[in-house]
Amino acid sequence: MPAGRSPALSGRRRSRKKGRPTPSPHPPAQDSNPLPHGTEVEVRIDDEGFYGSWYEATVVGFDPGASFWSPARYTVTYSHLEAQGGPDSVAPSYVRPRPPPPSTPAPPPRFLLHDFVEAFDDNGWLSGIVVAPMPADPSSPVTVAFPITREVLPFPPHLVRPRRDYVGGEWVLLRAVIAVQPRRAVRVYKAGEKVELLRERGAYGDSWFPATVAKVRQAELRRGVPG
Known part of the structure; x- marks a missing residue:
């Protein structure tokens, strides 16, 4: 598999609406340094089942x-999705460069329990959490849970990557983004506390759902940015 490229998949794992999803329509701030023609990127999709x-x-x-x-x-053309209606028009805030490949060839990463990851499924990268320890065999499947769809699926290691976010022109691990650049003051809740969770639902607006804190992962907030 060439570096920096997504592997081809055979068949579908998920049951979603047919056809190509629609990129989020939210208007972004003006982009002073646009990506040039021909840049390979990733486009975020927030349709139901694709959020x-x-x-x-x-x-x-x-x-x-x-x-x-x-x-x-x-204006973008997709690499793996069906070309229905030609190129798509996308808000700049939903476009990012593709993550860089490893500087040197390396075996698939070893993921730990509760690592934040992205798994390649249905021709796109979906955010999830590792929910089972990996066996000693490095070729063993990685078990990933997707909180939005409440699915738990096994993936070959080469179809899973650490989740990184593109912040200020740099790629950083998700735990670093949480620790260093929170959108607002972070309150650490205790296990068992009653809370409400916000879910953005496109045309339906934002909705809040009652929930209970099951586990507090404070260690991730203390690690900070390496180096």
């Missing part, structure tokens, strides 16, 4: 926009 998924694509155009009512947009 938070990233799909590989290539930039084929950029419109800088004229005003708040006519914001900047990228």
Whole structure:
């Protein structure tokens, strides 16, 4: 498998709506340094059943926009999704460069229990959490849970990667983003506390759902950014 490329999959694991999903329509802030034509990127999809998924694509155009009512947009073609209706118009805040491949060839990473990861499924990268310890055999499947869809699926190690976010032009591990760049002051809840969780549901708006804290992963917040 070439470095930096997603492997091809045979068959489907998930049951989602048919057809190509629609990129999020939310208008972003103006992009002062647009990605050039031909840049290989990933596009975030927030449709039902696809929420938070990233799909590989290539930039084929950029419109800088004229005003708040006519914001900047990228035009992209997808690498793995079916070409229905031609290239898509996407808000810049939902486009990011593809994560860089390892600097040197390396075996698949060894994931730990509760690691944040992304698994390649249905032609896109989906965010999940490792929910079972990996056996000694490095070729053993990685068991990943997807909180949004409440699915638990096994994946070959080469279809799983550590979750990283693109922040300020740099790729950082998810735990570093949580620790260093929270959107607001972080309150650490205790196990057993009653809380409400926010879920963004596109045309239905934001909804809050009652929940109970099952486990507090404070160790991730204390690690910070390496180096």
